[in-house]
Structure formats: structure tokens, C-alpha cells
Amino acid sequence: MTQEDILARLQTVMDPEIPVLSVVRMGIIHEVRVQGDEVEIDMVPTFAGCPAIAVMRQDIERVCYEAGAGTVRVNVLYRKSWSTNQITPEGKHTLKTFGISPPPEIGPELTPEDLVQAQCPRCDSYNTRLMNSFGPTACRAIHHCDDCHETFEQMKPL
Amino acid sequence: MHIPALKDLLYRLADDKLIIGHRNSEWIGLGPILEEDIAFASMAQDEVGHAYVYYQLLHELGEAEPDTIAFARTAEAFRCCHLVEYPIGDYAFSLVRHFLFDMADKVRLAALSESAYAPLAELARKLAREEKYHQMHARTFMRQLGQAGHEANARMQAALDEVYPVAFSLFEPTVHTDTLVRDGIQPDEDTLMKTWRQEVEPYLRSCNLLVPDPGDITLHFGGRGGHHTEHLPPLLLEMTEVFALDPQAKW
Numbered sequence: 499m500t501q502e503d504i505l506a507r508l509q510t511v512m513d514p515e516i517p518v519l520s521v522v523r524m525g526i527i528h529e530v531r532v533q534g535d536e537v538e539i540d541m542v543p544t545f546a547g548c549p550a551i552a553v554m555r556q557d558i559e560r561v562c563y564e565a566g567a568g569t570v571r572v573n574v575l576y577r578k579s580w581s582t583n584q585i586t587p588e589g590k591h592t593l594k595t596f597g598i599s600p601p602p603e604i605g606p607e608l609t610p611e612d613l614v615q616a617q618c619p620r621c622d623s624y625n626t627r628l629m630n631s632f633g634p635t636a637c638r639a640i641h642h643c644d645d646c647h648e649t650f651e652q653m654k655p656l
Numbered sequence: 657m658h659i660p661a662l663k664d665l666l667y668r669l670a671d672d673k674l675i676i677g678h679r680n681s682e683w684i685g686l687g688p689i690l691e692e693d694i695a696f697a698s699m700a701q702d703e704v705g706h707a708y709v710y711y712q713l714l715h716e717l718g719e720a721e722p723d724t725i726a727f728a729r730t731a732e733a734f735r736c737c738h739l740v741e742y743p744i745g746d747y748a749f750s751l752v753r754h755f756l757f758d759m760a761d762k763v764r765l766a767a768l769s770e771s772a773y774a775p776l777a778e779l780a781r782k783l784a785r786e787e788k789y790h791q792m793h794a795r796t797f798m799r800q801l802g803q804a805g806h807e808a809n810a811r812m813q814a815a816l817d818e819v820y821p822v823a824f825s826l827f828e829p830t831v832h833t834d835t836l837v838r839d840g841i842q843p844d845e846d847t848l849m850k851t852w853r854q855e856v857e858p859y860l861r862s863c864n865l866l867v868p869d870p871g872d873i874t875l876h877f878g879g880r881g882g883h884h885t886e887h888l889p890p891l892l893l894e895m896t897e898v899f900a901l902d903p904q905a906k907w
Contacts, residue, residue: 547705579782632698
């Protein structure tokens with residue numbers, strides 16, 4: 499069992515709130531260490547209050563045991579900052595295909611402009627309006643496209 | 657590092673977040689518009705999440721498990737300030753409280769990002785990013801309603817007159833404040849309060865609201881020492897109702 503084996507398994511662990519986006523593509527797997535049949539994984543929570551963390555942690559443990567691990571340890575590095583910049587290009591593409599506008603790249607500081615801009619996942623227009631910076635989950639906001647008139651969700655830049 | 661002083665600070669931070677989070681959650685199903693129902697629910701989730709991570713820091717310093725700290729203490733053991741304890745009132749009351757609380761949180765997190773206690777500094781930097789969404793929400797609605805017609809402005813002003821003096825309870829110093837300042841853990845409460853006033857007062861005026869004279873702010877002190885308003889015990893009773901059915905249950 500290698501680090502690559504574990505990473506391949508982790509590609510099958512999805513965020514339960516966005517069931518097409520794997521924990522690897524979301525960029526929350528900080529480090530994977532494999533020694534013999536012992537696996538240790540450091541993960542970074544997205545929003546501190548994200549209720550999906552506990553579920554993802556359990557799913558990560560399960561796939562590691564299925565891969566033949568004897569012991570599995572998942573550390574949640576709860577103090578560590580996560581940024582949506584850590585979502586991989588594939589992850590952002592997956593989000594768009596799923597109908598969620600992927601978060602734009604942001605600088606070290608979130609600016610007020612970062613918080614209101616979104617590209618329509620349906621017609622790619624930037625002629626959009628923020629309707630509510632709070633959506634169905636902590637990580638999503640609601641926007642409206644004034645070109646194609648689609649109301650869509652955006653993964654908030656963080 | 658003076659551990660009792662550090663724990664005192666973490667309890668204050670965490671308890672403020674837990675109680676304001678619980679109050680925010682009381683808007684679920686009651687919001688004046690669906691979007692606000694969702695916004696207050698989301699902010700509640702964030703604040704309770706922030707309380708949880710502060711309780712985890714406390715747990716690392718030898719305190720009980722986060723759930724035990726949150727659900728198994730009596731009111732006297734809580735270190736939250738009076739501001740967060742008051743019932744939700746009408747929407748104007750909750751909105752003004754949300755604005756004043758989250759602007760104070762912004763000031764405090766910016767200061768704690770420089771704390772000499774590295775785990776707290778790291779956490780503060782994480783939480784500060786999430787809180788930007790709360791600040792944007794509060795500022796937007798404060799301005800829209802403050803600058804709107806007669807009734808909206810009047811109700812916002814009435815809420816501000818009521819809430820503003822109580823908001824100073826956020827900055828009640830404790831017996832540990834001097835130690836925390838000396839050790840570089842946090843600035844003194846008076847400095848934080850002044851920075852907060854410099855942020856909120858011009859903004860309130862830009863919303864066509866008059867900044868009230870807070871009067872004797874010490875009238876609202878006590879929470880940091882475990883002396884709370886009559887509103888905290890019933891809140892705790894409701895919040896801990898399920899936990900108290902079976903404190904040993906595994907969820």
C-alpha cells in the first residue's frame with residue numbers, strides 16, 4: 499500500500515453537500531503518510547462550522563480500511579486556514595458542471611469585490627447579482643444572472 | 657504564558673459565540689423574508705462552529721470535551737457578555753446586535769491574529785476570513801434600512817438606542833486582562849473598544865442613524881465574571897434540553 503493508493507481511494511470520498519467533489523479536489527487533504535499498513539492523514543476543515551467534516555472523516559477512514567490499512571488516523575487540523583484557491587482546476591470544472599459557480603481566485607485578503615462577483619455557470623456571463631451571501635450550506639451563496647436569468651449557487655470565495 | 661488568564665479569554669470568546677449563535681438560530685422559521693431566515697441560520701452555524709473550535713483549544717489546555725463544556729455548565733460558569741444574552745426581540749433589534757457584535761468580532765480577531773499565543777493567532781486568522789461574510793451582511797442591511805423611509809429608520813434608531821449601551825458589555829475587563837496584555841495575548845479591552853467605536857460610529861452615521869450616548873457602560877458589566885441577565889438561564893435550559901436527557905449518549 500502506497501501514498502498513491504490512498505490518494506486514489508480518497509478521490510472517491512465526496513463532500514456530502516456537493517456529492518461530485520472529492521476531498522482531494524477540494525484541497526482539504528493536507529498530507530498522507532503511509533508506513534507499512536499504517537495510514538495517517540491530515541485534513542483541513544473548510545468553514546470551521548462545516549457539519550460535513552465529521553462525515554468526510556468517517557468516509558476517509560472507511561476507504562483506507564477497505565484499501566487494506568491496519569490502522570488509520572485522521573487528524574483534523576482545525577486551526578489551519580483553508581482557501582478556495584486550494585480547490586484543484588478539475589474540482590472547479592466539476593463544480594461548474596454540477597451547476598455551482600466555482601469560486602474565483604483571490605488574493606491573500608478577501609476584498610468586498612471578491613464577495614459579490616460570480617460567473618454564471620450556465621452562460622458564463624459576469625452580468626450577475628449577489629442575491630444572498632448565505633445559501634443552502636455555509637460555503638454557498640445565491641446569485642442571479644441578468645443575461646440568461648438563471649438563479650444559481652456559487653461556492654463562496656474564502 | 658499564564659494559563660488561567662488564557663483560559664479566561666478563551667471562555668469569553670467561545671461563550672459569546674455559542675450564545676449569539678443560539679440566538680441567531682432562533683430566527684429559523686421567523687425571518688421577515690426567506691433570505692434573512694437563511695442568513696441568520698447560516699450565521700448561527702458559523703458562530704456555533706467558532707465556539708466549537710475555541711472549546712477545542714480549551715480542551716487542549718486540559719478542559720473538558722467541547723460538548724461537555726457547551727452543555728454541562730450552569731449559567732454562573734459562562735463568561736459571555738450581556739449583549740448576546742438578550743432575546744431576539746424584533747428584526748431591528750437582532751440586526752443591530754448582529755452589526756455591533758460582528759464589528760467587535762472583526763476588531764478582536766484582527767488583534768488576536770497577532771497574539772503571542774500562536775494557536776490562537778492561527779485560529780483567529782482563519783475565523784477572520786469567514787467573518788467577512790457576516791460583516792457584509794450586517795453592513796448591507798443596516799444601510800438599506802437606516803437610509804430607508806420613516807418607519808424603517810425609526811425602528812432601526814429605536815433598536816440602536818436600546819442595544820448600543822449594552823454592546824459595551826463586550827469590552828468588560830476581567831481580573832486577567834492586565835496579564836493577557838502583559839503577555840502579548842491580546843490588547844486591553846479599552847483599546848479594543850476604542851477601535852470598535854472608530855469603526856462603528858461613522859458607519860452608523862452613514863446609515864442616517866444617530867449614535868446614542870452609551871451612558872454608564874459598567875451597568876452592563878458582570879457577564880465576564882459569571883453574573884448574567886435573567887435571560888441566560890432559560891436559554892441554557894432550552895439549549896441543553898436534549899443533551900440533558902442522556903449526557904453520556906454517543907451521537
